[in-house]
Amino acid sequence: MPSRQPDSHAAPHRPSRRSVLRTGVAAGAVGVTGASTTATSTAATAATAGRPARDGAGRGRSGVRLRWLGIAGWEMTFDGHRLLVDPYLTRQRYTGSDGEGDMTRKLEVDHRIIDRVLSEHLTGAPEFVLLTHGHWDHLADVPHLLDHPAWRDEEINVLGTETHLHLLTAMGVPGKGRKHRPVVVSGGEVLRHPLQPSGKRTRPDYTVEVVRSLHSQLGGYGFDPYGTLTAPPSRPRTLGDLVEGGTLGYQVTVGERLSVMFLSGTANFAAREVSGATPDVLVLGASGHAAVHDYFERAVSALGRPRVIVPSHHDDMVTALDDPAVHETVNRRVVDRLQQVVGAGGHVVDPRHLEPFEL
Template sequence: MLRTTMAAGLAGAAALATAGTAQATTSNAMAPVPNGGTGVRLRWLGIAGWEMVFDGHRLLVDPYLTRQQYAGPDGTADLQRPLEVNKRIIDWVLSEHVTGAPEFILATHGHWDHLADVPTLLNHPKWNGRRIRVLGGETHLNLVRAMGIPAAREADLVLVTGGEYLRYPLRSPEKPRPDYTIEVFRSLHSQLGSYGFAPAGTLTSRPKKPATIGELVEGGTLGYQITVADRLRVMFLSGTANFAEREVAGARPDVLVLGASGNAGVHDYFERALQALGWPRIVIPCHHDDMVTALDNPEVHNTVNREVVATLQGILGNRGRVLDPRHLEQFEL
């Protein structure tokens, strides 16, 4: 998501809390809230990035670790700012936190703060020889190609558009049932106080190598739901603070990872998302930090807009709970 201030998210959220609390107190008895023991662990990588680990499997969503400065002197996004890659931070995270290669990288959209580190990760020596499939839209995959990946990884760029229901591993006599599934949902980008966002656009072919953050265009937005065997459903509407309500109709995740800022132009965003998804038992906000403080700086935890946690809990009420994740700290669902 491209945003200029964290206040944009609060503008769209604060008005929902009172009405949401009133509705929640009259809700039916809720299902038990998971309190660990599922074997499914999440780690917030900052902004909209996530690691999900279970049963020897690992998936990453929007793994952006560089956290470069993006604003100009006036505090608004400078789309002409040169792209940066912080290889020191990437090396550190892969050595100390994300200590194995994923089976899948799931891209929600093309903006730099979601996609820009993916090629560097795919080229990283720690991941050499490991098969990693990247799921994304046409624009997202064209940007990954343009930023440079090994030729051997081209075949593992997997085009998805929304509606796909994938299983892992592939069906075989030895594996009639999957270890997990990935559902892909068409989604929407956040709409800020101006009702728009930037940089917008799509790419139907590989562009020249991007040099600025503005060249990483949105290219459509996706959401994902990962179902671990028959025990837990985790939905990532994490890349933006908007969603396509009719696209997720009928989905009932146990855990919802929800983009939390930049929704000033979206009507009743939090309340509509929770209601459309059947009031998930656990809600985890993200994309509510300052986007630039380095991950190895202890102050990064203090850049989070934690008013979002209280707002979401007020809407969810006694139906479930809202977690307050800390950067790079793994927790079990």
């Protein structure tokens, strides 16, 4: 089940990732094209005015850009490369008349919004689609995106667990004549792109490291729908047919320039699985952790206190992406809470739907 909002959001020379982050933090702003950052230097002023602290004066210069697709969906672009994490655009209603999650609801696809986002924002096919888990608000649109005329003839690597790939198979992926490549991963893999040429030793443009993770644990210490698969099921018809199937995180490292850790799909993590990782940027699931002890504090500490943190999975999940009101459905209290946790040494970005920002 999705996370609910808490009641308390040999190439040309490029600067190294350390110098980029050091310069950005010293300047008081790390990457805000279409996004806001909260900084300790502005927090006191904003607090006296009764509003969140925001500072959009600076711009990042790493050449690495993120775009929030809503819920837990992200686009990462740099140097002509594109990767997507949990690209779910439909945002269908998932509750019954009582306001509780109704897993018997039929799966829906909003082809109108998919067409619009792919024509106006995601204007090229990704090299990778990275799945964090199998629930509908993460996986359900992937078959339709892969079969979209703009993407169907491209070669796209789709990373997920055995269960995630069985679900995609049941939904028609990769499809007859398609070049898409489902890739089963379980955590621990460090994949390079492009592939190592035979007989040559070259540096990759970037790497994708897969980490084992955990699903959010809500007020009853659990989540729904859970389960794993060892073979493709019947074609999924309802929200409940898309089971969790294991949860993953991903760290994308762009040479010596920048590393971004996506623990973005849930509000939980396995500390021992990320021990020793020190990403420059952490994209962190921010809602639905009522049963997880000291979640924000433990995540920030376990990852070496990243300089930049971007909250994820903290909107209402249902307002259409092209509705101007979608930006007001974000739980910005989590933005403020995260800034309290990171303190003076870091910045929390307050992302806006579909608006890219440079790190």
